[in-house]
Amino acid sequence: MDILEQALTLELKACRHDLDKVMQFFSRKPLTKREEESFVRFALQYLYQLEEQDSYSVIAGLLRWLHDYGTPDILPELEKIKPILPPRKGLRDYRIDASELIAHLQKKAAGICECKNKIDFGTSPHIDMFEIVSCVVHSEEYYSEYVVRCKRCSSEYKGREEEGYHYPVYRWN
Numbered sequence: 741m742d743i744l745e746q747a748l749t750l751e752l753k754a755c756r757h758d759l760d761k762v763m764q765f766f767s768r769k770p771l772t773k774r775e776e777e778s779f780v781r782f783a784l785q786y787l788y789q790l791e792e793q794d795s796y797s798v799i800a801g802l803l804r805w806l807h808d809y810g811t812p813d814i815l816p817e818l819e820k821i822k823p824i825l826p827p828r829k830g831l832r833d834y835r836i837d838a839s840e841l842i843a844h845l846q847k848k849a850a851g852i853c854e855c856k857n858k859i860d861f862g863t864s865p866h867i868d869m870f871e872i873v874s875c876v877v878h879s880e881e882y883y884s885e886y887v888v889r890c891k892r893c894s895s896e897y898k899g900r901e902e903e904g905y906h907y908p909v910y911r912w913n
């Protein structure tokens with residue numbers, strides 16, 4: 741059985757050592773419905789059984805994957821996984837990413853565009869989803885004002901970028 745077949749049949753132990761290969765395979769598009777569903781199951785199982793040596797980039801990759809392919813029926817499982825995700829010292833806690841993912845799937849279930857979720861979690865305006873309508877830089881006061889428009893649903897949002905200690909902070913109205 742090759743590594744992909746092992747991933748599809750949720751053989752986590754076998755996949756652990758070759759996870760890069762698995763991730764690469766599943767990042768290619770398009771996937772069949774079966775592959776999509778299998779990898780959602782795989783990602784959930786993996787997050788359930790995290791081991792101390794698992795790298796943060798793997799956790800982030802799996803969460804991103806669930807963001808794109810997860811469906812609202814995995815919400816109960818995500819609620820269980822969230823508290824066992826590791827906090828990262830001095831960095832953004834992965835449990836926040838899990839909360840964001842949960843909010844995203846709840847909105848998906850309610851038919852609300854994903855842009856609302858991004859805005860609620862203080863997204864940067866410089867993501868694919870948004871078109872920047874205007875940007876006014878106030879260099880003396882260390883902030884910039886943005887108006888962005890969602891390319892999917894045309895909602896517009898106004899906000900400001902403030903220079904934070906490590907990275908910019910975004911506040912949206």
Ligand SMILES: [Zn+2]
Binds near residue numbers: 890891
């Ligand atoms: Zn939108």
